[in-house]
Amino acid sequence: MTTQEWSATESQLLAGALREFAQQTHFPVVFGGFVTADGVRVSTVLGSRTRSLEGLIVRPDRGLGGRAVTELRPRMTNDYGSSRQITHDYDGAVLGEGISTLLAVPVLVGGRARGVLYGGSWVASTVGDVVAAPGFRIAETLATELRVREEVERRMTAFGHIRSAPAPARAGLDAQQREELRASYAELRSISASVTDAALRERLASLEQRLAGLSGEAVVQDAASSEVTLSRRETDVLACAAIGATNAEIATTLALKEGTVKSYLQSAMSKLDASTRHAAVAKARRLGLLP
Known part of the structure; x- marks a missing residue:
């Protein structure tokens, strides 16, 4: 490694x-x-x-x-x-x-x-x-740091060929690859939530951003000028919801209370002007906030 x-x-x-x-x-x-x-x-x-x-x-x-x-x-x-x-x-x-x-x-x-x-x-x-x-x-604590580093390197290796591929190839991800990418993104979000090393968190954030741009889905033209900004925890919760996790499962993954998860989810839905979690996920993807 x-x-x-x-x-x-x-x-x-x-x-x-x-x-x-x-x-x-x-x-x-x-x-x-x-x-x-x-x-x-x-x-x-x-x-x-x-x-x-x-x-x-x-x-x-x-x-x-x-x-x-x-x-x-x-x-x-x-x-x-x-x-x-x-x-x-x-x-x-x-x-x-x-x-x-x-x-x-x-x-x-x-x-x-x-x-x-x-x-x-x-x-x-x-x-x-x-x-x-x-x-x-x-x-x-040392074991957690080592596990995070190993997982990040594994993920980076797994998606290295996608990151280096030209844009047309990236757009050709099939459904299974896209779901694996989204699961990886959600997992990295949950891992980074437990990291205290500032430099490591910064690199994780950079990797997350790259993964978010690899799904190949169309992004609205005004995404760059969109005023929608999700907090880190709102993004964490929405990323987990995007792969089908329930509030209880999200709470376990992110070490939060279920009520707190619900609060973050509702806040994200409000910011995205979405009436359901599924609509919020779809809107976040169109804005390039989620893969």
């Missing part, structure tokens, strides 16, 4: 997540890395006293992190050196740093581990929910 165009590379995202991990959990040593063909390659270490953890590669099902990757759930030990629940392949690195208490939290994307965040302490201590819960949330 290409990441150079994002505001932050995956390595920078990992480093940011680990800094937050340390701040929120108060572990003095934090480290982590992404899953590679060889295992979890530790690429970032913060707060360590030695360099023993640098470059460590943790294989699946080996050590604490390997178990977290295999079992797809956090693992913890408050006495790493004497633990009988893990293999001790990495004692040289972990004990070399003097770590006793260790927490390993997998970063799960699409049902598979993409990386591991570790928190360690030089003294034996019990890690309760108050300490661990922030670490879980940070891993989930």
Whole structure:
């Protein structure tokens, strides 16, 4: 996956997540890395006293992190050196740093581990929910960022041949292609609603605009001068309605209350001077607001 165009590379995202991990959990040593063909390659270490953890590669099902990757759930030990629940392949690195208490939290994307965040302490201590819960949330946030990036790249690849096609070819989309494009547009809208990275949201918005112009449907000549402007949420809701989603389904997709969805939909209908959601969708498409 290409990441150079994002505001932050995956390595920078990992480093940011680990800094937050340390701040929120108060572990003095934090480290982590992404899953590679060889295992979890530790690429970032913060707060360590030695360099023993640098470059460590943790294989699946080996050590604490390997178990977290295999079992797809956090693992913890408050006495790493004497633990009988893990293999001790990495004692040289972990004990070399003097770590006793260790927490390993997998970063799960699409049902598979993409990386591991570790928190360690030089003294034996019990890690309760108050300490661990922030670490879980940070891993989930990192997973969301990675999932968004992967999905955007997948969508861009899928529609790359359409974007580069000449105008006559674009107009030749068949019904199935057009519906797939509209479903992709609605999905991207729902994904971007959860993104906090400003640069990533800007790129998503650019992609959405390109998709909106690929349906090949006729657009009214005065679309450019139309005074109709939908808010971001109104567009989100209308995009979902355009692919047949009910208010309840839209609410679930966009993490809104059903009443809020209804309010946004009514507002969009009013702006578009439409008496039904179907008429609103048709008008939005004619104005080039939806694909």
